[in-house]
Amino acid sequence: xxxxxxxxxxxxxxxxxxxxxxxxxxxxxxxxxxxxxxxxxxxxxxxxxxxxxxxxxxxxxxxxxxxxxxx
Numbered sequence: 901x902x903x904x905x906x907x908x909x910x911x912x913x914x915x916x917x918x919x920x921x922x923x924x925x926x927x928x929x930x931x932x933x934x935x936x937x938x939x940x941x942x943x944x945x946x947x948x949x950x951x952x953x954x955x956x957x958x959x960x961x962x963x964x965x966x967x968x969x970x971x
Contacts, residue, residue, distance in 0.1 A: 916940075 902910045912922060920940065922928065927943040941949075 912940075920945075 902913065904910055912928075916922075920942065922942060929941050929943060929946055931939045931941060931946070933939055
């Protein structure tokens, strides 16, 4: 549990920082997922997820546009 200061700041607990590999100076995002839950992630994590998602979309798209082979 953390407390919110009068400036609405919180200290991220050590265990959470370690699990998320958060370092001093990292940029942190708060993202709401489709289920309505908030997720904390670093900009680097979000970027990695976006690149993977983009790659998955590209693979799926390539499968759909493969030319039909006529014998």
